[in-house]
Amino acid sequence: MSLFEDTYRTILAPVEGVFRDKGSKFIAYAYPFQKEEAIKDIIAQLKSMHPKARHHCWAYRLTVDRSVFRINDDGEPSGTAGRPILNVLLSNDLTNVLVVVVRYFGGTLLGVPGLINAYKSATKEAIDLAEVLTCTVNDVYELQFDYLQMNDVMRIVKDSDLKIYSQEFDTSCKLQFEIRKLQVNEILGRFEKIEGVNLRFIRTI
Known part of the structure; x- marks a missing residue:
């Protein structure tokens, strides 16, 4: 954040988006998010909602200067899930947001490019539906x-x-x-x- 920049962008309320490819289903859940400790409860809730899902991959950005972030591929090949999710937050300049993408495996391997596209696309579907706030x-x-x-x-x-x-x-x-x-x-x-x-x-x- 520059010396004279005193605003940041976040989302008003939780939203979800869906992307499908070759039988696999990717459901992205985006949340307003301010405390890292909250992630355990959110993941636990989604796992109880989707007990048969293969993966629960996520990324978040935190703080008004956008300096804190974490990603998790949850068993997907390294760099194919958490990073594409984070990149959508980066390209939309959003912070204080968590996105979890729940994947149901459809039986056909998508390969690295296919996975990157799927996680990115599901996240984008959710973020496109979100009401974005500019906060001071x-x-x-x-x-x-x-x-x-x-x-x-x-x-x-x-x-x-x-x-x-x-x-x-x-x-x-x-x-x-x-x-x-x-x-x-x-x-x-x-x-x-x-x-x-x-x-x-x-x-x-």
Whole structure:
């Protein structure tokens, strides 16, 4: 992700696509996906739905800077399943997406080119049906301040239309909020002009 790029593309909801070749059936399931731990449950669910399927191959991309990915050929020849699935995500510039392709073997070997085409085509069928979202890259910050500074703080929150995650208002107050990446320096600069506030970066989403 470049310094000035603060958007990424993902899918809104799960979708599926189907591709058939020489009796084999390839069913692609694409999911919005943010936590690597979730993959075990998804694969287990698909295996229970398709107990007679020969392979459950998958690929995913994660994080807003698109830097995390994994592929799995699940017994297919190396490079014929997970990589073609991933390549569809790459060519569509999608992240935070998992695609699992379930294969029923039709009795005829497809060969390496045939497998690559089948896994790619099934994935493309699913992605073509997906509603693609363009999301902004946002940073989450925590702000600590005195109750007497409430009006100054909330004025900036309202003017900047910040999304609030959590808030604690007592003699000492705490606020967690989200700022679009491109606006971070400007908005934090406004908060820092209020005497005695403490800002802490939490995470990027």
